[in-house]
Amino acid sequence: MDKSEYRIEYFEENGFVRKDCKKCSSGFWSRDPDREVCGDAPCETYSFIGKPIFKEKTADEIRESFLAFFESHGHTRLKRYPVVARWRDDLYLNIASISNFQPFVTSGKVPPPANPLVISQPCIRLEDLESIGKSGRHLTTFEMMGHHAFNKRGVEELYWKNDTVRYCDEYLKQLGVDMDSVTYKEAPWMGGGNAGPCLEVVTGGLELATLVFMDLELTQNGGVTNIEGQWYKKMETYIVDTGYGLERFVWASKGTPTVYDAIFPEMIHELLTLAGREHPLETHREQMEDIARLCGVMKKKEIAKKLNLTPGFVKTVIEPIEAVYAVADHTRCLAFMIADGIVPSNAKEGYLARLVIRRSFRMLKTLTIDTPLEELVISHIKLLRNSFPELEQYVDRISEILSLEKTRYEETLIKGERIAKQKLKEYSAIGKMPLDASIKIYDSHGIPPEVIVEIASESGDGVAVDIPDDFYSQVAKMHAEEKKGEVDPVVVSQKERTKTLPKTLKLYYDKPTETEFEATVLDTFDDFIVLDKTLFYPEGGGQPADTGFLTTFAGSDGPELRVEDVLSVDGVILHKVAGAANSIDKGASVRGRIDYQRRMAHVRHHSAAHIVLWAARTVLGGHVWQAGAQKGEDRSRIDITHFKRISREERSEIEMLANKMVMRNEVIGVHIEEKNEAEKKYGFCLYQGGVPASKEIRIVQLGAGEDVQACAGTHCSKTGEVGPIKILRTERIQDGIERLWYSAGEAAVRAIQAREELIAKSAAVLKVPQEKLPATVERFFEEWKQLKKDNERLREELAELRVGWLKGHAKVINGMNVIADVLPDTDTKGLMKIAAQLAEAEFLTILMSKQDNHVSVVSSVPAIHKTRISASVVVKRVCEVLGGGGGGTPEIAQGGGENVANIEEALLTGLRVVEEESL
RNA sequence: GGGCUCGUAGCUCAGUGGAAGAGUGCCUCCUUCGCGAGGAGGAAGCCACGGGUUCAAAUCCCGUCGAGUCCA
Known part of the structure; x- marks a missing residue:
């Protein structure tokens, strides 16, 4: 990054000198001309420990002083955002105050809630989880105090580098920091596709704040600046993004050995x-x-x-x-x-x-x-x-x-320890457990290597467990990195094509109950037709697109095109038609007709989604959040966060509450509101279905505000129109997320009817009234089990009887008593019982039984003869004749084949095999 | 979002193509004044469900349902 980026008037006017750190060679600015190192760790040790940098202050005092300072300099104070970054799909947790404004505010798509603004934002970073408690300075949770100014090129600048540094200097001075000890270290910043020059504010070896001047964005093909191999270009916006570490300030003011002793001494004392x-x-x-x-x-x-x-x-x-x-x-x-x-x-x-x-x-x-x-x-x-x-x-x-x-944790441990013990036993012969085995135990069962080592030493089997230092990174390596989703080239070309077209007027919002409209064709390409206005709802927010027809006015024989799909590309709505889209000329007038049945089913299901979500939140608690949804004509689903399975009772309660909302026939209000206003008024629970990238958002409100969401879908005007809501089933798609399947309106009635039909049919089969079904089914099941047992017992008896009879029909071959016969009405299992008993009585057997298109074969060899001949060999040879195969142990084997006609030949083959092989 | 592991007797689990097993708990009997302990016998299984492969599937393959776990 160019050095000139850091030529800041304030530095020059206030007697700062620029130097290069003797240790890390980074450039830094300081009032002290004799300073040789940048002041940051590890170039300098913590000098503030035992020697606070300024007068002792609590977190609350620091936070208030910071917010008040910037308020008095024209900044608007904002309330904190949640620590879970629901408005971003690239982050789970809120990692910085600027996260609140990415990506739409920083890119200029959405105006900031205030400008300039100041906020103290609790952030969570888990990258250094292993260092927490050990390093003395890492925290999972910290407050990032930040003042932000969003500048736009061509618009009057709020302020940029100069004022940012001046504010920082003045704020530190106000706290009583020895200003000669402060250094501003040059440290180019990049993250999340953006970059810019940055100054780290350091004193006493501690970095207190970071002043980022974000004015670059990542570009594919050769931008103006190259940082670490990536090309960047100037952004349309340029943003002051500062981060003052609240906990660092408190720590510096107390000079305790660790940040923990400064921030939560009471908690430490209690523990x-x-x-x-x-x-x-x-x-x-x-x-x-x-x-x-x-x-x-x-x-x-x-x-x-x-x-x-x-x-x-x-x-x-x-x-x-x-x-x-x-x-x-x-x-x-x-x-x-x-x-x-x-x-x-x-x-x-x-x-x-x-x-x-x-x-x-x-x-x-x-x-x-x-x-x-x-x-x-x-x-x-x-x-x-x-x-x-x-x-x-x-x-x-x-x-x-x-x-x-x-x-849950205790259960996992108990279970996992058992598995670990077992695995250790497996390796007791070798004397050591290989690394991939311990990785697998951790990966599949969550037992950390330390625990495995502990178990190994307790067990006394003396199995060595080798755990390298990079164990966890080896685990991570195993999980191959997934490919980043590249932008679909089709979407890119669509975006390019529609860029010059005006946004389509959305008739489906103003006239949600109409089915026909007239419009003018603005463009046609591929299978797509673009109109100036449309009733066709494009796929979005989990609501599928409308289907229908477009007809030209060119008389009755004008082409009629079926609309198969509708999508919205940056506000321009594309109608995908079956057949040649270019059969309609640009500028032509067309009449459109949507499939009303389909639309109404979607409308009902969409409004029902809001109602079900509200009902679920009411029944289960405020932690319930939508985690995905999809609407359909017959049934729809909504995924919600919940920490345990939804019980049958809870499900019924949600269903009842949802239907009560329907019966109350509340108004489903729709209005457009400025995004920042709406957030202030309703909070982030607006964004159950995602965050729209626009200045103004469409708000759908249930009744008096029971549920308020940002939503672009089509809705019923009153809850009564939704009709009955039937929750069909719940499924746990992942730990902590329950999926509710439901139907609304006619689809719900059909679903209820289908279930009734099921019960009616089942009851008819058993010839019992429906209410007797559970008892009857249970009785039948019990009886079936009993009959199975009886059958087994009778088989046993039959076998015994047959054994007696067969003994009298033995031939003697090479000094062995051999029984070879075809038995009626039995199967492999029955033959096995007989063969086993005869083997016990020292008979060699070859038994067969004929079923429809199949012959079962069993052979047994008494233990005294098993060295002379193998039952397995006999069966194999016999079954070859039958066109099948078989096998088993030398003492007893089974097989079969399909050539029923060869059964006599097979029997003779068996006898021949015994005669030849046993010699 | 991407992996991995697991569903067998009430419970804990073996069995990984050729007859459904063990330990524990349960029931009966023996031993004992009684308990503990010991001995003998017994009951208890849709091997999660649905397909497929095979002469043959608890076992192999595919799917579904359920549970656990790791990584991003």
Whole structure:
């Protein structure tokens, strides 16, 4: 990145000098002309530990001072956004204050909610999960305080680099920071397809803030700037994106050895008390501070070596406090995650929550704390009540979810340990378990390698388990990286083609009940026709496209084209027709007619989706969120987040509530509202079906606001029009997500009728009244089982009788008693019983039985003769004659074939085989 | 979103093409003053469901349902 990007007037006017760091060679700006290093770790150790940078402040004080400072400089204060980034499909968690405004505000498609603005945004990053508690500075959850200015080229600039640096300098000065110690380090920034110059604000070895000047975006073919092999070009917008680490400021003001001791000392105290331990800061203050100073510079092992820490000291003093720090951090993370609606799961953001939960369980176990995790999370929520009072609303949900998670975790452990033990046993002969075996146990059953090692040492089989340091990265490598979805070339060409066309007027919103319309053809290409206006609803929001016909006005013999599909490309609606689209000229007038039955079915199902979602949220709780939906003519589905299976009772309750909403015949209101206004008014639950990329959004409201969603679908005007709603079934498509299948309107009636038909038919077969069906079916099933047993017993008796009879018909071949016969009315199983008994009585047998188109063959050889001849060989040879095959053990074998006519020949073959082979 | 593992007696699980098994629990009897313990016998299975391959499927293949787990 060009050096000139960092020539900022403010620096020059205020006596800053630019230098290159002696250690990392990065450029930096400082007031101190003698400074040689950039000031950031690892070029400099933490000098603020034990020596705070400014007067001690709490998190609440810092946050308020920051927000107030920028408010007084013309910024609008915004409330926090959720920690789960539901408005983004490329992120699960909110990782930065700018995330709130990506991608549509940063790209200029949607205006910012205020400009400039200031916010303190709780963020969650789990990349360094393993370092949490150990590094002294990593947190899963942190508040990023940011002031943002969204500038657009050609419009008057709000402010850019100069004011951003000035604000920063003034804010630090106001806090009482020694300004000579502050450095601004040049550090080009990139992320999420954007990039720009950036200044890191550092003091005392600690990076306090990052000032990003985002003005570049990724481009495919040779842009203006190349950063690390990627080409970037200037954006239409240029954005001030700053991130001030709230926790860092608090830490700097307290000078504690770790950020944890600065942020949640009360939580640490509580955990230590529960664990019956003392804080090493009280017992070993000097050592703890020495360690802390080096933490930014070197690894734990190196520190231990340098400071001569004994392994015993590490184990008994350092490791427990690290676990305490981690739990204190995780409880805060979980409070935000669950309160903001994440349901623990085995996929997506739910998996991330479970990761943190299970790590917490493990830490609590090593600390021998048996206080339930939910109680600790609730403790932490109490500490946060001033800044985040909303968290307290969710304590019941948090309790329920976490205690459920505990149960599940314990079950997984018990089960997994058993599997691990078994696997270890398998390898006891070799004496060691190979790596791929332990990877598999972890991958399939969730048993971490440490636990396997523990089990191995307890079992005493002496099986060595080899766990390399890069175990987890090997696991990750195994899961081959999936290909990034490239933009469909068809879509690209459609976009190119429709770029110059005006947006199609959407008649289906204004006249949702009409079926015919007239319009003018604007363009035709491929199979597509573009009109100036249309009633045809394009596929979107889980609602399928309309179908129907387009007819020209050229008399009765004008071509009629069937519309098979309709799609919207950036507001231009394409009608895909069967046949040649270019048979209609540009500029021609056409009449369109939609399939009304189909449309109405979709309309009912769409309104029903909103009603069912509302009902589910009412019955199951506020954590319920739509996780996908698809409408159809006969049935539709809606996926919702929920932490356990929906019971039959709950399902009935949801269904009843939904139908009550129908019967109340509430108005389904539709209006257009400015996006930022709507968000303020209704919150993010607007976006159940995704976030529209526009300034104004269409809002669909149920009744008095029971359910309010941003939705582009066609709807009934009153709930009564939806008709009956029948929930057909629930299915768990993944842990934490339930899929509800339902039908509405006529389809619901048909579904109910179909079920009734099923019951009626079943009852008719059994000749019982419908209400007796369950009892009768049970009786039949029981009787069937009984008959099966009786049958088995009779078979046994029959076999015994036949054995007696057959014994009298034995031939002697080479000194062996041989019985060869065809038995009526039996099968392989029956033959086996007889053959086995005869073998016991030292008879060699070749038995056959004829069924419809099949001959079963069984041969048995008594144990005393098994070295002379194999039953398996006899059966094989016999079955060859029958055109089949067979096999088994030397003592008893079975087979068969289809050439029923050869049965006599097969018998003779059997005898011959015995005679020849047994010699 | 992409993988991996698993569904067998009430419970915990063996069995991986050739007769449905073990441990535990349950029932009966013996032993004992009684309990524990021990001994003998017994009951208990749509081998998750539906297709396919095969002479033959709990076992192999495909699909469905259910459960667990890892990665992004």
